[in-house]
Amino acid sequence: MRRRDALRWAAALGVGVAAGTLPASAHEGGGSAGTVTGDTDEWYAPLGAVDVPGATEAVVGDGPTAYVATGDGYASVDVSDPASPRVLTRRTGLRSADEHGPLTNIQDVKLDGDTLVVAGPAHPRWDALSGLLVVDVSDPAAPVERGFFETDYPVHNCDVADGRAYLTANDGDRNALVVVDVSDPTRPTALGQWSLLDAADGWADVDANRRTLHDVTVHDGVAVCALWDAGTWLVDVADPTAMTALGSVEAPAPDRLAVGPRPAVTPPGNHHYATLDGDLLAVGKETFGVRVDEGSDGRSNRTVGGPSGVDLWDVSDLAAPERLATVPPPASDDPTVDGTWTTAHNLELREETLYTSWYQGGVKRHDVSDPGDPTEESWWRSPTEASFWTAQSVGQSEFFVASSRGVDDVPGRLYTFPDRAGEQVGHLPTGTATSTARNGTTSRGEPDPGSGSGSTVSVPGFGVGGALAALGVGSWWLRRRESE
Numbered sequence: 001m002r003r004r005d006a007l008r009w010a011a012a013l014g015v016g017v018a019a020g021t022l023p024a025s026a027h028e029g030g031g032s033a034g035t036v037t038g039d040t041d042e043w044y045a046p047l048g049a050v051d052v053p054g055a056t057e058a059v060v061g062d063g064p065t066a067y068v069a070t071g072d073g074y075a076s077v078d079v080s081d082p083a084s085p086r087v088l089t090r091r092t093g094l095r096s097a098d099e100h101g102p103l104t105n106i107q108d109v110k111l112d113g114d115t116l117v118v119a120g121p122a123h124p125r126w127d128a129l130s131g132l133l134v135v136d137v138s139d140p141a142a143p144v145e146r147g148f149f150e151t152d153y154p155v156h157n158c159d160v161a162d163g164r165a166y167l168t169a170n171d172g173d174r175n176a177l178v179v180v181d182v183s184d185p186t187r188p189t190a191l192g193q194w195s196l197l198d199a200a201d202g203w204a205d206v207d208a209n210r211r212t213l214h215d216v217t218v219h220d221g222v223a224v225c226a227l228w229d230a231g232t233w234l235v236d237v238a239d240p241t242a243m244t245a246l247g248s249v250e251a252p253a254p255d256r257l258a259v260g261p262r263p264a265v266t267p268p269g270n271h272h273y274a275t276l277d278g279d280l281l282a283v284g285k286e287t288f289g290v291r292v293d294e295g296s297d298g299r300s301n302r303t304v305g306g307p308s309g310v311d312l313w314d315v316s317d318l319a320a321p322e323r324l325a326t327v328p329p330p331a332s333d334d335p336t337v338d339g340t341w342t343t344a345h346n347l348e349l350r351e352e353t354l355y356t357s358w359y360q361g362g363v364k365r366h367d368v369s370d371p372g373d374p375t376e377e378s379w380w381r382s383p384t385e386a387s388f389w390t391a392q393s394v395g396q397s398e399f400f401v402a403s404s405r406g407v408d409d410v411p412g413r414l415y416t417f418p419d420r421a422g423e424q425v426g427h428l429p430t431g432t433a434t435s436t437a438r439n440g441t442t443s444r445g446e447p448d449p450g451s452g453s454g455s456t457v458s459v460p461g462f463g464v465g466g467a468l469a470a471l472g473v474g475s476w477w478l479r480r481r482e483s484e
Contacts, residue, residue, distance in 0.1 A: 044378045044422020046415045047399055050077060050085040055389065055412030056107040057157075057346065058403035062395035065140040067116055068403055068414055069109045072102075074118050076140040082399040082416035088141040094118065095148060100129040105154075112160040114138040115185060119155040119167065130154055132165055134185040146185035151178075157215040159223075164240065166223055168213045169193065175213050177225055179240035194235055194243035196227060202254030206230070210257060215346075217275045222246065224281070226271040229257060232283050234276070234318060247318025249281065270308075277349035279316040280371050284344035284356070285309065289335035306335035307343035310356055312371045324372040327354070330361035330381070340383060346390035353419075355400055357388035363402045363417060365391075377421035385410040393419065 054070035064080035065088070073092035079085045095101040105121030105128075118133040131150040135143045153171040160166070163183030169176045174195040181189045196203045196211050203211060211230040216223055221238040231251030236244050250271070272286035285308035291301045307329035314322040332342040342361030347354065352369040362381020366374040381388075386404040393400045399416050406412045 044380060044418065046380065046417055047082045048085050049413045049415045050087060051411045052077065052087065052090075052403070052414050053406075053411040055403045055405060055414060057109055058390055058392060058401055058414055059109055059111045060392055060394050060401055061111050061113070063140075065137070066392075066394075066401050066414060067109050067111060067137070067140075069106045069118070070412070071106055072104060073106060074109050074116070074135075076137065076143065077414050078140070079394065079399075079401060079414075079416060082397075085414060085416055089143065091143060094133055094145070095129055098129050098148075100127065103129050103131065103133060108155070108157045110158055110160045110165075111137075112162070115160065115163075115182060116143065117158055117160045117165050117182065119158040121154050122156045124154045124170075124172075132158060132167060132180065132182075132188065134165075134182050134188055136185065147182070147188050149180050149182075149188035149190075159216050159218045161218045164191070164237075166216050166218055166237070168216055170208075170212050172208045175208055175211055175227075177213060177216060177223060177235065177237075177243070179237060179243070191240040192243060194223075194237075194245075196230055196233065199233070199245045200254065203230070206254050206257050214271070215273045217273075219276045222276065224274045224276050226274045226283070227251075228270045228272075230271070232271045232274040232281070234281075234315065247315070247321065249283065249313050249315070249321045249323075272344065273346050275347065275349050276315070277351075279314055280349060280368065281313040281315045281321070282347060282349050282354060283311045283313065284347050285311070286343050286345065288337045288341070288343060289339070291336055303334075303336060307332055307341070307358075307361070310344050310347060310354070312354075312368065312374065314371070325374050327356065327364075327366060327374055327376075330358055330379075332361070341387065345388065348390075348392050350393045353393070355391035355393060355402075357391045357402060359387045359389075359405075360407065361388075362386070363388050363391050363415075365400075365417075365419070365421075367421075378417075380417065383407070386413070386415070391417075 052068050052075050055068050057069045058066050060066040064078060066077045066079050068075045073094050075090040076088045077085050078088050094103040103120050105123060106118055107122040108119045110117050114137055116135040116137045121128060121130060131148055132155060133145060134147040136146050137143045153169045155167050157168050158165055165180040165182045167178040169178045174197055176193040176195040178193045179191045181191050210228060212228045213225055214228055215226045223235040223237045225233045225235055227233055231248050233248040234246045236246050270285055271283055273284040275282055287308040289303040289306040292304050293301050309329045310327040312324045314324055329344060330342040332340045334340055341359035345357045345359055347356045354366040354368045356364045360383040362379055364376060365378045366376050368374045385407055387407050389403045389405055391400060391402040398419050400419050402415045404413045
């Protein structure tokens, strides 16, 4: 009997078998997470993982090293063997000798050749050190800090390309894009800035919290700026001393954007992260639901709003950008800030493939060769152990990386995934990692994101677990595994 047929037979009995899922333990410094077993063009699951506590953003160039922001610093991870990633070094206490050091609350790192830039703090800390650290990573196991660009504003996100770094300078006023020359890393120098206030009259009258420059990505001399309720703006940065707006998507007129606190939690969504590939723009929106009291006793309530997805736009004509499609978010049993997060987070577009992260909604991969009809090719999530921050391709490799903040007592991790389509057969037990079928249809056996014991059930291969499932006694065996 072929393995596919055997698994379908087991599924027909109503008992799931999770093949190739990761063990619940992936140890820092070594790649103990298991590889996918069996027929690799059938199953979709991580290739490997390594613990990186505090992990947020991850970035990787065309080489075999990934770099991960860790809040208190950054880590370099060797991913040359995606089945066994390993931490090369972890750096903390950055700029400790500075008056207000060390640099903390680091949520973003970016890479340009052998130059790594490390930004922080992500949120305002006026009594702490703020700025951009420039690091030589020509030897990834022994990074050398070359220079520091100090700021009087927090740096939530950044990018770097061709010797220039791009910073989100949210000062509560201009909320500018600042360009810094890092070609001489020992002497980083400001070159210029652009603000939405430069684009049109009236933006200064809009509450600064509603036009926050949340993130920036740079492509061929164009900065893609996600400006929260003010939409996504494309800015010509070829001459950083005279930057100009090329156009925007979903940018309301300033007088139509109400002055006051931003409604940060309900759809249609805040422009959180955007990136460009040719004329294709992807905009991820981050939103959550809100509980609304409906009874005078304060007991009855309902949830309004919920997670948002990723919009795909044709920006070949910036005077008339066209929305082509929306990739919807995974469902959540509790979409509020206090519940299970499944809204869009950071993403990447590369060579007609869209890589997306959805916090506890997992990691997805879409074929966008026809951007008007994106095809979901793979999906993996384990909501009791992984809350994904980003997904990034690895050059011409046959895998990509995704960083997780961890869940509860499960630490942050860097995962590696096959860069291909994959499918899941049958129904998986609650709390088990899941994916979708290669044809894009969602498995009805996906776990309840809000349930589970906090550890992922792992049944490597077909083996004993599959045989017991086929005999109808798999439920007892899986319950025993969960209790161990």
